[in-house]
Amino acid sequence: MRKFWNLLKKETKELINAQLIVSLIFTFFLFYLMGTLAQGEMAKAAAPQEIAVLDLDSSELSRGIMNGLSSANFKVIALTTEDRQSAIEQARESGASLLLVIPRGFGKSVLELNSMSIDTYYFIRGFSMSATSASGMVKAVIATVNNYISDTYIKERLPGVNPEELKNPVKNKDFVIVKDRIAEGSPAEVSGFILSQSTFLPIILMLIIVYSSQMVISAVAMEKENKTLETLLTVPINRNYIVVAKMFSSGIVGLVTAGIYMVGFRFYMSGFMGNVPTSGQIDTVVQKLGLAFTPQGYLVLGVSLFLAILCGLAMAIILGVLAKDLKSAQGLLMPIIFLALIPYFISLFSDFNSLSWPVKVLLWIIPFSHPFLASQNILLGNYPPVFYGIVYMFVVFAILVFLAARIFSSDQVLTMKLQLSRRSLKGIKQ
Amino acid sequence: MDAVLKVEGLKKNYGNLQALKGISFEIQKGEIFALIGPNGAGKSTALRIIATLLSPTEGKVEVLGHDLRKEPEKIREKISYLPEEAGAYRNQRGVEYLRFMANFYATEPEETKEFVKRGAQIADLGERLYDKIGTYSKGMVRKLLLARALMGKPYLAILDEPTSGLDVINSLEIRQTIREYVKEGTTVLLSSHNMLEIEFLSDRVALIDNGVILDSGTPKELKEKYGADNLEEVFRRAVI
Numbered sequence: 001m002r003k004f005w006n007l008l009k010k011e012t013k014e015l016i017n018a019q020l021i022v023s024l025i026f027t028f029f030l031f032y033l034m035g036t037l038a039q040g041e042m043a044k045a046a047a048p049q050e051i052a053v054l055d056l057d058s059s060e061l062s063r064g065i066m067n068g069l070s071s072a073n074f075k076v077i078a079l080t081t082e083d084r085q086s087a088i089e090q091a092r093e094s095g096a097s098l099l100l101v102i103p104r105g106f107g108k109s110v111l112e113l114n115s116m117s118i119d120t121y122y123f124i125r126g127f128s129m130s131a132t133s134a135s136g137m138v139k140a141v142i143a144t145v146n147n148y149i150s151d152t153y154i155k156e157r158l159p160g161v162n163p164e165e166l167k168n169p170v171k172n173k174d175f176v177i178v179k180d181r182i183a184e185g186s187p188a189e190v191s192g193f194i195l196s197q198s199t200f201l202p203i204i205l206m207l208i209i210v211y212s213s214q215m216v217i218s219a220v221a222m223e224k225e226n227k228t229l230e231t232l233l234t235v236p237i238n239r240n241y242i243v244v245a246k247m248f249s250s251g252i253v254g255l256v257t258a259g260i261y262m263v264g265f266r267f268y269m270s271g272f273m274g275n276v277p278t279s280g281q282i283d284t285v286v287q288k289l290g291l292a293f294t295p296q297g298y299l300v301l302g303v304s305l306f307l308a309i310l311c312g313l314a315m316a317i318i319l320g321v322l323a324k325d326l327k328s329a330q331g332l333l334m335p336i337i338f339l340a341l342i343p344y345f346i347s348l349f350s351d352f353n354s355l356s357w358p359v360k361v362l363l364w365i366i367p368f369s370h371p372f373l374a375s376q377n378i379l380l381g382n383y384p385p386v387f388y389g390i391v392y393m394f395v396v397f398a399i400l401v402f403l404a405a406r407i408f409s410s411d412q413v414l415t416m417k418l419q420l421s422r423r424s425l426k427g428i429k430q
Numbered sequence: 431m432d433a434v435l436k437v438e439g440l441k442k443n444y445g446n447l448q449a450l451k452g453i454s455f456e457i458q459k460g461e462i463f464a465l466i467g468p469n470g471a472g473k474s475t476a477l478r479i480i481a482t483l484l485s486p487t488e489g490k491v492e493v494l495g496h497d498l499r500k501e502p503e504k505i506r507e508k509i510s511y512l513p514e515e516a517g518a519y520r521n522q523r524g525v526e527y528l529r530f531m532a533n534f535y536a537t538e539p540e541e542t543k544e545f546v547k548r549g550a551q552i553a554d555l556g557e558r559l560y561d562k563i564g565t566y567s568k569g570m571v572r573k574l575l576l577a578r579a580l581m582g583k584p585y586l587a588i589l590d591e592p593t594s595g596l597d598v599i600n601s602l603e604i605r606q607t608i609r610e611y612v613k614e615g616t617t618v619l620l621s622s623h624n625m626l627e628i629e630f631l632s633d634r635v636a637l638i639d640n641g642v643i644l645d646s647g648t649p650k651e652l653k654e655k656y657g658a659d660n661l662e663e664v665f666r667r668a669v670i
Contacts, residue, residue: 006533010519017521227517231575234481235534236506411484415444 003237004245011249014222015215020253024260031264038268046073051138052091052099054079059107064148065118068141069100088121098122098138110149118142178289179381185285193282194291194379201375202344207261208309209368212254213316213336219246220320221329230414239408243401246320247313254309290381297378300386304374307393311367312336314400321407321416343369352376367393432459433492434586434617435480440489442475442641449475451641452489457586457634462608462618464628466661467638473621474514476638477590480619481511494585507535510584514591514621516575520564524555524574527563528581535582549581552607569600576604580611587612589620593627605631625661635661637668644668 051074055062069076077094079087084101091099099121109116120138154163174186223229232242286292293301315336323329343363346355352363352373363369370389377386407413435457442450450472457463465473478484480491482502491498493505518527525546532545550559553573563571572592579587592608593601608631612618622628628635629649636646645652645668649661656667 003534006530010522010530014519014521226520227513227515228519230478230481230483230513231511231516231531231578233483234506234509234511235531236503237534238503414478414483 004241007237007241007245008249011219011245012252015219015249015253020257024257028260028264031261031268035267035270039270048073048075050075050077050094050096052077052079052087052094052096054081054084054087054099054101056082056104057102057106061107061110061145061149062102065100065102065141065145068144069138072141091121092123096123097125100138113153176285176289178291181289183285183288185282189282190285190289190291193286202347202372203265204258204262205305205308205368205371206340206344207258208254208305209312209340210333210337211257211261212251212309213312214333215250215254215257216246216313216316217320217323217329217333218326219250220317221323221326224323225325233408233413240405243317243404243408247310247317250316251309251313291379293378300383300390301371301374301378304371304386304390304393307390307397308368308371310397311393311400312340314397314404315339317404318400318407321413339366340368342366343372347372364392367396433457434459434461434494435463435619436490436492437476437480438490440476440479440491441487442472442479442484443487449641450479450486450489453636453638453641453643454489455636455643455646457617457619459617460612460615461633462612462620462631464632464635465619465621465638466623466625466628466635466665467621468623471638472641473623473638474590477511477588477619477621478513481509481588482506483511508585509588510579510582510586511588512575512579512590512592514594518563518571518574518578520562522563523561524553524559524563524566525550527574528553528559528578531578532581535584545581548583549577551577552580552611553577554603554607569596569603572596572600572604573607576607580607580616583614584616587616587618589618591622592620593622593624601627625665629661637665639665639669 051069053066053069053076055066055078066076066078077091077096079090079099081087081090087101088099101119101121103116103119106116106118150167151163154161154166158166173184176183176185176187176190220229223232233239316333319332319335320329323332343366346352346359346363346369352360355363363373370386370393374386374389377383407416433456435455437456438454439452440450440454441448441452453472453476455463465476467473475484479486479498480493482498482505486498494508496504496508498505518524519530522530528546528549529542532542532549536542536545553559553576555570555573558566558570559574563574566574576589576592579589589608593604596604605627608618608620620628620631632649634646634648635652637644637652645655647655652661652664653659656664658664658667
């Protein structure tokens with residue numbers, strides 16, 4: 001065991017070099033910076049925005065609209081001019097993002113149910129989020145005014161009738177059923193909530209598989225490039241330990257690297273999404289439906305993730321043997337990236353159950369697909385496919401490790417590349 | 431006499447290419463035995479098989495009574511191998527490299543320290559031993575690797591072209607080191623195409639060409655047999 005630790009320590013130290021640390025710090029800082037910038041933009045979009053209003057009507061209704069705008073977090077600048085052109089100039093100079101012009105006779109006309117337009121002028125000074133979010137809010141205020149006017153009209157003409165009932169006489173109630181549980185709620189909201197909770201899982205998995213595999217391929221390729229592999233293979237240590245030490249150290253460094261990237265990525269994403277509180281209602285619905293990870297669920301998902309990573313590492317170590325040097329190692333990573341990308345994109349854009357059989361079989365064959373499928377199945381309490389996936393990944397891992405150990409215990413660790421280059425030479429001769 | 435290494439009818443094929451066509455030889459304890467021959471003669475293949483890196487196609491290899499096919503791990507405990515084109519971990523310091531390698535052979539921390547101390551003496555790099563290997567010259571790396579190969583007093587040191595690619599001064603120093611440190615009981619199997627170097631170092635030599643051992647004996651015996659002044663001439667006459 002002492003020899004194994006000696007090797008593991010060296011492998012880990014070899015991987016954690018200055019380039020890796022600098023690139024980690026740089027990427028983390030970049031994500032943090034982008035997140036902070038996005039957060040600033042979101043804060044600006046949420047901050048009270050200046051809106052210039054030229055009220056030519058001065059009616060109760062027009063004043064109501066201005067009050068409505070103030071309540072909707074706008075800082076209203078009331079313009080005193082009578083002329084539309086000079087109002088535009090004044091609004092431009094004041095830096096307001098938009099100008100509302102309420103025409104003369106607006107209040108009277110609307111109350112007589114003759115619709116009239118409020119003209120809105122948008123000053124586009126940039127294309128950031130804060131510059132474009134105001135239009136939606138103005139539309140919301142006008143919708144509220146419309147609602148208010150129609151409700152007032154109905155109340156006056158049809159006393160005793162609830163305007164809401166009249167406008168929407170047919171209503172519906174949504175119920176969501178998951179297995180034997182039922183709860184009142186919108187399926188779209190439930191799906192949206194679950195997806196928002198599991199957005200990070202595919203990204204984490206992708207990152208860990210790619211980083212760890214890259215580490216292990218590089219570890220083998222570096223031994224070849226630095227011409228240290230032959231010496232290492234003649235020291236008195238079980239060859240299987242060499243395979244395990246390389247996989248283990250790459251796994252650890254890959255996990256740490258992916259973890260740091262994920263924290264940075266979370267900063268970046270929270271910049272866009274902020275700490276948006278979830279509505280208590282959806283929480284209750286999700287709880288009622290049992291759509292939350294239990295400790296056992298987390299454990300099963302963890303096992304599934306771990307086995308997928310091990311499969312990636314075992315594949316990588318075999319591919320690493322084929323590498324001549326670090327440069328060629330980068331190309332050899334491609335098959336693993338593709339295998340990780342297929343389930344990643346399919347999980348992003350479609351549902352496994354709605355896929356055709358050939359695609360389903362393809363996904364089943366790829367070991368990295370199983371954690372993607374497992375997270376949804378665990379939430380839905382559908383455990384058998386998760387366990388089949390775990391058994392499948394274990395079998396794949398065992399076969400790959402057996403192959404890797406066989407390669408490292410035979411000439412192939414040194415001659416596989418030799419045979420390939422001989423073949424290519426033959427090809428040139430022909 | 432105790433044979434440290436016995437090689438019988440050793441053959442190695444790479445596909446259709448026969449690199450070794452059935453070579454046999456023995457090395458006795460404390461001997462420096464050399465395989466000499468031109469590039470591609472099969473020297474490195476033979477050494478790599480004995481170092482447990484390649485498996486033989488046919489034939490038998492025994493190191494201190496351990497069969498190569500059955501007990502390669504036992505053999506690795508008894509030998510050390512210096513490949514022709516070897517490197518060391520560029521991010522490690524010289525002393526770290528020696529410690530890392532010593533840990534595989536030592537059974538306890540005290541023994542590791544002893545091996546590293548001996549390795550430092552053999553390498554003779556002074557304060558540079560504490561610098562990163564990436565900053566070393568080719569000669570310094572070779573000295574460090576030779577120190578690594580000899581520091582644990584292996585029963586059998588396998589040295590493939592120990593002075594390959596080095597200048598005259600570095601080559602002389604390496605040869606001197608091998609001569610000096612094998613006196614302590616290590617048996618050496620080395621290969622070289624530099625016949626003058628072999629004459630200086632070896633107790634016995636085997637002439638190998640095209641995967642076949644043409645002749646073997648002490649340099650003196652061979653020179654007398656072929657009526658030659660040096661091993662280069664011996665080799666030329668043996669080939670004809």
